[in-house]
């Protein structure tokens with residue numbers, strides 16, 4: 001069993017880095033950590049970065065997750081390979097580009113690429129947010145798969161992942177620590193990143209941002225609303241190149257080992273938003289599908 005410790009980052013390709021960085025800083029509020037070798041780093045919490053824009057083709061490149069140490073990473077590599085999942089070791093340069101000490105990459109069976117990493121860099125400076133959106137941390141990430149039940153079965157067989165709640169066969173909200181979900185899988189035909197979430201300090205931050213985003217002409221995809229599963233008050237909005245961001249406040253923590261996952265009918269009008277607001281699905285930024293091999297990985301660095 002591979003023990004995930006945390007989520008680490010999202011790496012997203014951009015064909016227009018100035019626009020992507022401008023949105024992430026001036027609109028979302030993240031701190032710009034600079035650019036190196038065509039990789040632009042954005043920061044939201046103690047992490048050196050939790051979003052990296054890689055100049056090139058637009059689309060998601062990988063999502064980073066962490067395990068405890070090198071031994072855990074070595075063991076994870078063995079377990080993935082035994083399960084028939086191909087892995088590739090990142091080079092030292094690729095690891096530094098991700099601000100981790102070492103990592104392996106793999107694709108889930110539906111084509112979402114993940115990096116499993118050790119020792120993500122912590123930045124000792126407090127984040128210097130570009131705009132005060134109230135962000136407290138990188139909260140969760142959500143990928144797409146055509147069959148969320150099969151996705152959960154895969155993740156929970158190989159990893160310390162538990163189901164927190166189901167939204168029918170449309171979404172699996174999953175945890176590996178007390179936070180209701182740090183990873184989710186939404187139903188979607190093609191692999192990709194459904195959204196990247198940032199937790200904010202208060203409901204006031206969500207509502208202030210809502211008005212700010214409307215003023216700025218940003219497309220609101222959903223919300224403000226409240227998810228009955230996590231109880232989080234949410235707001236989804238669309239950034240450049242189809243990257244969906246979410247602010248949310250008040251996510252449930254599951255401290256009870258005997259938590260029983262609940263099943264919400266996706267056709268019930270309040271299963272997504274218990275306040276009853278409109279609930280169209282957020283847009284996915286599709287996965288850039290490249291073969292998983294060292295030569296390709298080096299080109300992507």
Ligand SMILES: [Fe+2]
Nearest residue numbers: 142195197246
């Ligand atoms: Fe979310």
